[in-house]
Amino acid sequence: MKRPKKPATEWWKETLAHIDETWKKKKGRSYPFTGQDLKLLKLLRNCFTAQEVLALWDCYLRASPFWGQKTGFLIAGLFAERSVLLDDLNFKKLTAKYEAEFGMREAKEVGTELFPR
Numbered sequence: 074m075k076r077p078k079k080p081a082t083e084w085w086k087e088t089l090a091h092i093d094e095t096w097k098k099k100k101g102r103s104y105p106f107t108g109q110d111l112k113l114l115k116l117l118r119n120c121f122t123a124q125e126v127l128a129l130w131d132c133y134l135r136a137s138p139f140w141g142q143k144t145g146f147l148i149a150g151l152f153a154e155r156s157v158l159l160d161d162l163n164f165k166k167l168t169a170k171y172e173a174e175f176g177m178r179e180a181k182e183v184g185t186e187l188f189p190r
Contacts, residue, residue: 084123087175088114091127092148099134099146110148117152124175128167132158 089106096104104110117126133151136158151158158164 084118088118088123088126092130095131095134096146113148113152117155122168124171125164125168127171128164129155129158131167132161132164135163136161 093104093106096102114126117129121129130151133154134146
């Protein structure tokens, strides 16, 4: 039996808009998105909810780790530092904030996209 195709979600628009908006506040210009950035966001999205990705981005910009400064606070740096950022005290608060703001539009079971039946 074929697995039904999931409908397209709006998380891309919200995530890209949020990254661009926060980047403008920090750097004064729009984020220079590339195909690699979108690929890394998709990989992050396979492991985290859309709200958690937004919270990780905020923690990454706020934390100012050495790696972030070295990479210019790009999505590649966020991807590399994701495991460290999960320990950030603000991560859960920010995730709850975005869940309340955007709502829980998708219920994601861990591993369903990574390990389809």
